[in-house]
Amino acid sequence: GAVVSQHPSRVICKSGTSVKIECRSLDFQATTMFWYRQFPKQSLMLMATSNEGSKATYEQGVEKDKFLINHASLTLSTLTVTSAHPEDSSFYICSAPAPRGRTEAFFGQGTRLTVV
Amino acid sequence: QKEVEQDPGPLSVPEGAIVSLNCTYSNSAFQYFMWYRQYSRKGPELLMYTYSSGNKEDGRFTAQVDKSSKYISLFIRDSQPSDSATYLCAMSAAPGTASKLTFGTGTRLQVTL
Numbered sequence: 001g002a003v004v005s006q007h008p009s010r011v012i013c014k015s016g017t018s019v020k021i022e023c024r025s026l027d028f029q030a031t032t033m034f035w036y037r038q039f040p041k042q043s044l045m046l047m048a049t050s051n052e053g054s055k056a057t058y059e060q061g062v063e064k065d066k067f068l069i070n071h072a073s074l075t076l077s078t079l080t081v082t083s084a085h086p087e088d089s090s091f092y093i094c095s096a097p098a099p100r101g102r103t104e105a106f107f108g109q110g111t112r113l114t115v116v
Numbered sequence: 117q118k119e120v121e122q123d124p125g126p127l128s129v130p131e132g133a134i135v136s137l138n139c140t141y142s143n144s145a146f147q148y149f150m151w152y153r154q155y156s157r158k159g160p161e162l163l164m165y166t167y168s169s170g171n172k173e174d175g176r177f178t179a180q181v182d183k184s185s186k187y188i189s190l191f192i193r194d195s196q197p198s199d200s201a202t203y204l205c206a207m208s209a210a211p212g213t214a215s216k217l218t219f220g221t222g223t224r225l226q227v228t229l
Contacts, residue, residue: 095159
């Protein structure tokens, strides 16, 4: 089945530094990918939609300059958390819509970001 | 009011029990319904996918959709300790590759020996 790989699974960084998270579709092409944030015991909150070859679409309240998204190819989207602060600590998950016009999405393994 | 409501639990059941997980929603445009299982600190894994009203069975899992009541359910038969996880319902109004999913908050399930 379709697989989405997310890397790294866990990262600890110092306040003020930037962190890049990668999301790859391994056996299918994804012109669109989604980035979510999940707080403990809460559901997934969509942050932005990553579009291959064009600018990402951000949800209301998400800072574009803080969460930089690049979708450089049909199999790779990256999320860069810039100038990270402790309040950015969270679980970030990417997903890609299933191929061939299906509606469900496949998710990466998630990245646990801790900013100290 | 949230678009999708889901009891967060936790729900604790003994091994072998039948588990019923539910979501209600308010957006009548939703037509595509999914259940995801998420183990701690992992990404969600697709369990079931249904379109419109009706039932779908896959092994020990049965998904039900009642669009007239805006209510969906996931039943787990003969529950196992390995079923202990958070179960998220998700739904979408649009078909195809650009759809965005609306999630419930997830129900944490604990199956005890």
